[in-house]
Amino acid sequence: MKNNLNKSKAQIERLKKIITSHDFAYYADDNPTITDSEYDRLFLELKKLEESNPDLVTIDSPTQRVGTTPIKGFEEVDHHVPMLSLDNVFNEDQLKKRFSSKIIDPLKKIQLPQNIEEIPFIAEPKLDGAAVSLFYKKGILDFAVTRGDGKTGENITHNIKTIPSVPLRIRGSLIPDEIEVRGEVFMPKIDFLKYNQNAQKLGLRTLVNPRNGAAGSLRQLDPKITATRPLDAYFYSVVRIKGTKLPKKNSELLNFIRNLGFKVSPDSELVYGLKGCMSYYSRINKIRENISYEIDGVVYKLDDLDMQKILGYSKTAPNWAVAHKLPPQEETSVVSNIEFQIGRTGQITPVARIMPVYVGGVTISNVTLHNEDELHRKDVRIGDTVIVSRAGDVIPQITKVILEKRKKISSKVKIPKKCPICHSKIIRDQGKRVSRCIGGFSCLAQKKESIRHFSSRSAMDIDGLGVKIIDQLVSNEIVKNLSDLYNIDKNQLSSLDLMGDKSAENLLNSIEKSKKTTFSRFLFSLGIREVGEITATTLARNFKSIDDLKKANIDKLESCADVGPIVASNIKEFFNKKENIQTIEKLLNSGISWKDEVNKSKDSIFKSKNVVITGSFNKIKRSDLKEKLVFLGAKVKSSVSEKTDIVIVGTNPGEKYNRAKSLNLALFDESDLFRRLSKELDITLE
Ligand SMILES: [Zn+2]
Missing domain, CATH: 3.40.50.10190 (BRCT domain)
Structure with missing residues (x-):
């Protein structure tokens, strides 16, 4: 019997070790060494052994990550070493001042003169998650605490254990008797999106953003809920250790932590001086969108740990570290109005005018609400306080209405029944989200947009025909039809605001120049619904002339690569309208011409490559x-x-x-x- 027990014990220990090292390879190293099914088999084997030997279950067993019973409340834990936040700087000037007052000056005072450009710093992304402190005793996770107010946090051990990349037991041969490591729990962006998509499907509450997702998940009483959240954690510091010595450099410390089985940020870098910090900052800012987790800045820390000790702390933050904030990507603002814009093909787009805010590096005062469905789904109202976000070159979005701040008297905004510009009816495309003004070219808004599209660089490329000029040409009825562009004379142009003799002449020249074009550009410029540059090129290659295209039936159209049934019917519909045919005739009569597509027969150098x-x-x-x-x-x-x-x-x-x-x-x-x-x-x- 005893023999059996010993055998089981040895087997359990062996399995725990194997599974833990696979966990590390999979979650921390991103380099799985066995298949999922093999892993599952090992895990099941361990579970069975533990079930028949409940006395042999230890808290560091991989089967114990998710506890079975919710806790009753959060226990408060005093931090052994305060969990301070970092001071922030927002630009190079502030960073420079900070370095000289907090690093250079104090070092001079103790006769350690330094040239800032020669001082090494460890630079790392500042994760936008939840800070945590983990204490390990004899290599086994003892407890985990949130930052709280910096002096006292909450015990969240039951939830930390559910994060697969967090070691329950420290790896390696040199296990410190005691160690407290600090890091940040976060939700990777892609997992956040997936989680929300899934939650939406299941009718569950979605998470507001990855940061709230991480913090909220750690504050669950029931670890089973936390276990469903896709959390990860990076670690960056050790605040106490017994039984082993720490390395001398912050950069070495990161390796040290990593070797113990903790994940560290793959984007940390050793840099020198202000210049090194600034170039790290701009590099991270540039690739921010491609980083898999949310960040709100970068952190610079002195690499020399002894020097860190010498410089010490102010009341609220370390002197040897500072956070350099990236431009915000989220701000609150107030909706001052909701207007409706009419596009080139009559589609009506609700646009929120907001109090200007600086987000993601630009000032934003208009945010599109896309379409009727989106307007109703978000239920944005005039006077609402909203969160505006912008990521990279993606257009800004209203991500949330702060309902607590909604005015007592406010009403739902609806798509108007009549076009605000031409008063034609607005109808909704069947089965689509788009509502349109049916005014066509008689709607001034559609006319202006059509001309703008027609003259754009990828279309007829009429240089100097800006929005303000188009506005006046249309409002003064100089241009009633696209072809009128080719009948404008200099006197008409000179009479416009903001138009001198010279620029009038230039514009006339570029109008004249635009007459020599290509078939594909001409097709694109007509603004047939859903015929973009590529489709226009396809059509130009497949049809000899406008007449040829005009006569083509749906089947013939659909036989072209990348023309589907919808595009085909749009093309057909376009050529069935008499006014479109007339416009094309007039345009061609005014002298627009092209040679056969130059590269029609030639193969691309990219072909089959x-x-x-x-x-x-x-x-x-x-x-x-x-x-x-x-x-x-x-x-x-x-x-x-x-x-x-x-x-x-x-x-x-x-x-x-x-x-x-x-x-x-x-x-x-x-x-x-x-x-x-x-x-x-x-x-x-x-
Ligand atoms: Zn209209």
Whole structure:
């Protein structure tokens, strides 16, 4: 019997060790060493053994991550070492001043003169999550505490244990008798989105943002709820240790923590001086969108731990560390009005006018509410206090209405029944979210938008025909139809506001110049619904002339690559309208002409080539670039190999670039690429 027990004990220990090391490989190293099913088998084996030997269950067993009973309340725990927050700076000037007053001056006083540019700092992203402190005794997780007010936090051990990447038992051979590590619990962006999508499907409450998601999950009484939340944690400091010595440098400390089995941020970097800090800051700010977790700044800490001790703390924050905030991506504002804009094809778009706020590096005063459904779903009202967010180059959004601040008297905003511009009826497209003004070209708003589209760079490319000029041309009835653009004379132009003789002349020249165009540009400029540049190019390649296209039936249209039934019927509908045919005739009579598509017969250099993209591009989104390359017949691959033909290299290219160089592959930079694309696709990338 005793023998059996010993055998089970040894087997349990063995399984715990194996599973823990697989957990580390999977969650902390991102480098799984066994298949999921093998893992499940081991886990089940351990569980069974423990079930038949309940006395052998220890708290560091991987089966014990999720407790079975909710706790009754949160126990308060005093921090052994206060959990201070960091002071913030918002720009280079403040950072410079901070470094000289908190680092250089004090060091001078104790005869340690330093040149700031030679001082090493560890720079790391400042995670937007929830700070935690974890205490391990003899290598086993003893308790975990939230920051709380910095002096006292709440015991959240039952929830911390559910985070798969947090070690229940420290790894390695040098286990400190006691150690307290600090870090940040967060919810990766992608997992946050997935969680919310799923919650929406199940009719559960969604999380407001990843930060609230992380903090809220840690404050659950029932660990089973926390276990359903996709949490992760990075660790960055040790505040006490017994039985082992800490390294001398902060950068080495991160390795030390990592070797104990804790996850550390992969984006930390050793930098030198103010210059190094600033270039780290701009690098992180640039790649912020691509970082898998939310950050609200970067942190610089003196790398020398002895020097950290010398410089010490102020009342509220360490002197040797500072947070450098990134421009906010979320702000509150107040909706001053909700207006309705009419687009080129009559679609009506509700737009919230808000008190200007600085978000994500720009000042925002208008936020689109997209369409009727969105307007009703968000129920944004005039006078509402709202949260406005903006991420990267994505258009700003109202992410939340703060209902507590809603005015007592407020009413739902509805899509008007009549066009605010031309008073034609507004109808909703069947089965679609879009409502439209049926006024067509007689609606001034649609007319202006059509002209703007017609003259844009990717269409007829009429340089100098700005929005304000178009406004006046339409309002003064100089241009009633697209073709009128080609009958404007200099006197008419000179009579407009903001238009001198010289600019009138320039505009007339560029109108004249625009007459020489290409078939695809001309098709694109007509503004047929859902016929973008690529589709226009496809059509131009498949049809000899406007007449040819006009006569084509739905089947013929649909036989073109990337023309589906909806686009085909839009094209058909467009050419069935008499006024459109008249406009086209007038335009052609005014002298617009083109040669046959230059590259019609020639194959693209990308055709049938294996192409890999790395880095980012100023003029084009990667997804759009990929689409264009695929259109030209390229096979876009995600990794570089001997079979790769062309590698397109943007800014901040990744490892693929080095690999491509070592394989001596053909490289295209952004300007090569656009020269090539504009030649082959005959489009202008703005
Ligand atoms: Zn209208």
